[in-house]
Amino acid sequence: MARRPDLQIGQRVVPGRAVPEPAGAEEWLLVGKALVAQVRREYGLPANVDTLAVGWTNVDGLESQRFIGGSRAPRARAALPNAAPHLQAPRVNHQFVDHAEQDVGNAFLDAVAGARAEVGAYHWLRIYVTKASGPCSACAQGLDNRLVAPGVLGQLSQRFPDLTVTVVWPQPEGKLGNMILQNGERLW
Numbered sequence: 264m265a266r267r268p269d270l271q272i273g274q275r276v277v278p279g280r281a282v283p284e285p286a287g288a289e290e291w292l293l294v295g296k297a298l299v300a301q302v303r304r305e306y307g308l309p310a311n312v313d314t315l316a317v318g319w320t321n322v323d324g325l326e327s328q329r330f331i332g333g334s335r336a337p338r339a340r341a342a343l344p345n346a347a348p349h350l351q352a353p354r355v356n357h358q359f360v361d362h363a364e365q366d367v368g369n370a371f372l373d374a375v376a377g378a379r380a381e382v383g384a385y386h387w388l389r390i391y392v393t394k395a396s397g398p399c400s401a402c403a404q405g406l407d408n409r410l411v412a413p414g415v416l417g418q419l420s421q422r423f424p425d426l427t428v429t430v431v432w433p434q435p436e437g438k439l440g441n442m443i444l445q446n447g448e449r450l451w
């Protein structure tokens with residue numbers, strides 16, 4: 264039988280420390296919301312200014328870091344960090360570029376390069392996105408079709424074939440949307 268959700272898990276999400284391990288949709292949501300609340304607090308962003316994304320990892324040496332992403336709306340209000348543009352949206356239409364997922368991937372790539380970290384099997388990157396519909400078709404492009412140019416998530420996943428990338432987002436009625444990527448493909 265599954266253990267009961269730890270409803271206090273969000274309180275154990277502490278800046279500068281490794282993020283506690285969530286089990287089950289409820290805990291994932293609490294962890295994600297706590298991470299996003301910390302970004303809002305740090306950058307003075309009100310609750311309804313979206314899209315924001317936060318990434319975290321178990322790559323050695325990077326466990327205490329947060330990889331922060333924001334779409335144009337939060338970026339117009341706050342000086343969110345700017346990572347180097349390693350990953351680029353595969354489409355040029357204004358609607359499909361500069362998304363929060365892209366920033367998280369780029370921040371992760373900067374951190375891995377900066378720390379000269381090894382990324383291999385057993386390593387993961389998790390990304391919480393404040394968007395009820397989840398990653399858009401451009402960010403997710405190519406995850407189910409190698410013949411099209413990969414979006415930012417596919418590009419990220421192809422760079423580290425052994426890395427497991429989990430993207431989660433809050434859906435209506437307390438549900439958790441999720442996708443799991445490896446080697447440029449969506450496994451789930």
Ligand SMILES: [Zn+2]
Nearest residue numbers: 362398399402
């Ligand atoms: Zn997108």
